[in-house]
Amino acid sequence: MRKTISLLVLLFSIWLLLSGHLEPLLLILGGLSCLFIVWIAVRQDVVDHEGHPLNLHPLRWLRYSLWLIGEIVKSNIDVAKRIWNPKLPITPTVTVLPAEMIDLGQVIYANSITLTPGTVSIDVQDNRITVHALSRDAAEQLQRGDMLRRIQHVIKES
Amino acid sequence: MQLLTDIISWTTILGGSFFVITGGIGILRLPDFFTRLHAVSMPDTLGVGLIVIGLVVQTGFSLTSVKLIMILLFMLFTGPAATHALAKAAIHGKLEPLLFNKEESSSSS
Numbered sequence: 645m646r647k648t649i650s651l652l653v654l655l656f657s658i659w660l661l662l663s664g665h666l667e668p669l670l671l672i673l674g675g676l677s678c679l680f681i682v683w684i685a686v687r688q689d690v691v692d693h694e695g696h697p698l699n700l701h702p703l704r705w706l707r708y709s710l711w712l713i714g715e716i717v718k719s720n721i722d723v724a725k726r727i728w729n730p731k732l733p734i735t736p737t738v739t740v741l742p743a744e745m746i747d748l749g750q751v752i753y754a755n756s757i758t759l760t761p762g763t764v765s766i767d768v769q770d771n772r773i774t775v776h777a778l779s780r781d782a783a784e785q786l787q788r789g790d791m792l793r794r795i796q797h798v799i800k801e802s
Numbered sequence: 803m804q805l806l807t808d809i810i811s812w813t814t815i816l817g818g819s820f821f822v823i824t825g826g827i828g829i830l831r832l833p834d835f836f837t838r839l840h841a842v843s844m845p846d847t848l849g850v851g852l853i854v855i856g857l858v859v860q861t862g863f864s865l866t867s868v869k870l871i872m873i874l875l876f877m878l879f880t881g882p883a884a885t886h887a888l889a890k891a892a893i894h895g896k897l898e899p900l901l902f903n904k905e906e907s908s909s910s911s
Contacts, residue, residue: 724821724824727827727831
């Protein structure tokens with residue numbers, strides 16, 4: 645029930661932000677369409693912890709996002725330097741990383757790895773993530789497990 | 803004030819464009835499919851990110867900037883999914899990634 649209500653509030657605020665209309669008639673129509681979509685979602689039984697994760701700690705999530713943005717900027721500059729370097733100093737590496745945690749954590753981990761340039765998650769199987777890295781440094785940085793620890797901190801107590 | 807926002811937004815838009823162009827050059831220069839994937843993720847993250855930040859600075863505090871930020875968020879969520887789908891398809895198609903060790907041993911022999 646909590647998830648259904650929060651989904652309704654979320655949908656309605658997105659509708660409001662995208663439309664920008666404040667006339668009563670349009671507000672009611674928008675609210676009705678949001679209700680209709682929530683009704684369909686409840687009937688399809690997709691309002692669960694997977695489709696609508698509420699149990700993430702917002703402050704920890706924000707801190708992780710800011711850290712991830714910093715990492716993305718750093719690795720972008722690193723990959724750009726490698727590409728512009730006339731010698732093309734790349735050392736492609738494939739490594740396997742341990743990722744023993746709940747599904748949501750694995751999704752966040754694999755997505756974060758792919759989002760940072762220089763590392764791409766190829767496969768997720770049996771609590772392990774196969775990663776292709778453009779340079780050996782990037783692979784070693786992932787093996788140190790800094791990102792894994794931060795994600796475990798985000799999804800803790802859920 | 804107008805000058806200041808212009809300077810900030812043009813710096814970030816040009817910075818974003820630089821990363822988009824670098825991604826394109828990376829696709830041309832890098833040797834195989836998997837290394838090219840890394841070049842593609844650069845315009846997807848910092849390229850789009852900096853351009854959107856520059857546009858948000860131009861539009862100011864309005865509903866348009868909210869929409870721009872939503873575009874950025876959707877790019878950040880869908881980009882990794884597309885890249886991962888490509889990489890997984892390549893692995894299933896039995897495409898062997900070019901590895902540093904192999905390259906070293908083949909060049910020394």
